[in-house]
Amino acid sequence: MAFQNDSDKRAYWRENLRLMLKLLLIWFVVSFGFGILLVDTLNEIRFFGFKLGFWFAQQGAIYVFVLLIFVYVRQMNLLDKRYNVDEE
Known part of the structure; x- marks a missing residue:
């Protein structure tokens, strides 16, 4: 269940961080943008x-x-399966 090599490990974490940043950006836009900045509109x-x-804020x-x-x-x-580090 370990990575094949260091380049796979770096690629895996790079994709993981990219995914997290995208999801955090969506969450920020929805919670702060829609719930606070664009609430009047x-x-x-x-x-x-x-x-x-109001609905977005609450x-x-x-x-x-x-x-x-x-x-x-x-x-x-899906990422775990692609890099053969899944637990199944």
Whole structure:
């Protein structure tokens, strides 16, 4: 279950960090951008009877965060299989 060589190890962690940065950027945009910076603009739109900016600030960011956790797990399982470091 170890890496074949050092170049595989570096490539694996480079891809891992790239994935984490993308997911953190999405989370930042949703939580800070939609929930704080764009709240007034988004409040003009209704979502399930609530103003969209309020919804993102109260619940939407949490839902997106949980979804990002599942995306991260799936992508890391694929990455583990690609580099033959999976636990199966």
